[in-house]
Amino acid sequence: MEAQMRAHRDFTNARRKAFWRLVSSRLTGQSNDLLPFDEVYSRLPVKGQRSLGLQAVAIDQIVGSVGRYRDFDRAFCPRQAQTRHRWVSVGMAMHQDVALPAVELYKVGEAYFVRDGNHRVSVAREMGQLEIDADVTEIDVTVPLAPDTDLDGLIVKQEYASFLEHTQLASVRPGAAVELTLPGQYETLSQHISTHGWYLGQRRDAEVSHQEAAASWYDDAYMPLVEIIRANGIIGEFPGRAEADLYLWIAEHRWYLLEAHGDVPLEQAAKGFAASHSRRPLKRAIGALRRAVRREIA
Numbered sequence: 001m002e003a004q005m006r007a008h009r010d011f012t013n014a015r016r017k018a019f020w021r022l023v024s025s026r027l028t029g030q031s032n033d034l035l036p037f038d039e040v041y042s043r044l045p046v047k048g049q050r051s052l053g054l055q056a057v058a059i060d061q062i063v064g065s066v067g068r069y070r071d072f073d074r075a076f077c078p079r080q081a082q083t084r085h086r087w088v089s090v091g092m093a094m095h096q097d098v099a100l101p102a103v104e105l106y107k108v109g110e111a112y113f114v115r116d117g118n119h120r121v122s123v124a125r126e127m128g129q130l131e132i133d134a135d136v137t138e139i140d141v142t143v144p145l146a147p148d149t150d151l152d153g154l155i156v157k158q159e160y161a162s163f164l165e166h167t168q169l170a171s172v173r174p175g176a177a178v179e180l181t182l183p184g185q186y187e188t189l190s191q192h193i194s195t196h197g198w199y200l201g202q203r204r205d206a207e208v209s210h211q212e213a214a215a216s217w218y219d220d221a222y223m224p225l226v227e228i229i230r231a232n233g234i235i236g237e238f239p240g241r242a243e244a245d246l247y248l249w250i251a252e253h254r255w256y257l258l259e260a261h262g263d264v265p266l267e268q269a270a271k272g273f274a275a276s277h278s279r280r281p282l283k284r285a286i287g288a289l290r291r292a293v294r295r296e297i298a
Contacts, residue, residue: 007091007123011084014126018077029240031150032073035064037106037113043154044108044141052136054102057112059125059132061147062105064113076122083119090119094127102133109145112136152183159186167193172215178222180244188248193217222247228270237278249273 025032063074071080078087093100103117114121115137124132145154160179163186164170169178180186197213208216226243229235229250235243254269 003092003095004088006095007088008084010091010123010126011078011087014077014087014122015081017075018073018079021073021075021077022079031152033150034069034072034074034076035111035113035149035151035154036069037064037066037115039151040064040108040113040145040154041139043158044139044145047140049137049139052107052138055134055136056131057105057134057136059121059129061110062112062114062121062132063147063149064111065118066106066113066115068114068118072118072122076118076125078122086119087123091123091127094120094123102135105134105136107136107138108141111145111147111149152181155183156180156186159183162186163190166190166210167214168211169214169218172211173218176218178218178244179242180248181240181242182245185245185248189244192221192248192251196221225250225266225270228267232267232271232274234270234274234278237274246270246273249277253277 021032059076062076065072071078071083073079078084090100100120101117103120104115105117106113106115112134117134121132156179163178167190169176178189180189193210193213196217197208197210200213200216201208222244225247229243229246234246235241238246250270250273253273254264254266257264257269257272
């Protein structure tokens, strides 16, 4: 009876953490979801797989699931009340020191996905275990995957590789870091380069290659705006975003200003965008709420 009461209490605590973690994720805009294995697998170049046998795996490196990724959050806190019965039965067994089978995991890069044993991982984490015994199968991939990767981050990595391959920017401007944080934006960036190349060809009255267009765009369009962003500390007003994100947003903002008011200096457009769209007015209130949330899920 005592083990059952403790397991029910543990589940209630875990559900409370799941709620506050959801609140925190919505405040910060950071994903709190487990990664779906099938989605990740379909997006990575897989070379093969091999069994690594029984191992002790750090629980905080387990970031996804094959089929139960909607039932738990990124910390394996239970999201669904209907999981209580199964969760409590596993919790009772662990409180009574009953030997349970090793969980089954896929290893992809440095991240792990639960093939079987989601509830065992969830209970173990709530009980403070740092490691769990697992039968591990490694999926051999060429793209690095870290435990802090989310699905959007994986998609962005894919899109960045395609962007570099199409524009050849890395070959004409080695070391250039034009990295976005949101999926679907590299297509827009490629359109900027194509448009820049078209205007360049019109001025030259000659065809311009992808490489020439990319180099000229980087030197004459991208970097001048990035230097303004840096000089005015604008990136600090948009936590979690990158210079390339701001380049796209400010460029679009300036286009609307040009349509409405005619010529607008680039620096004026950048400062105006920051003043209108940064989270500065909400920072203090959100910061206080975040601290409260962290206290709740600690």
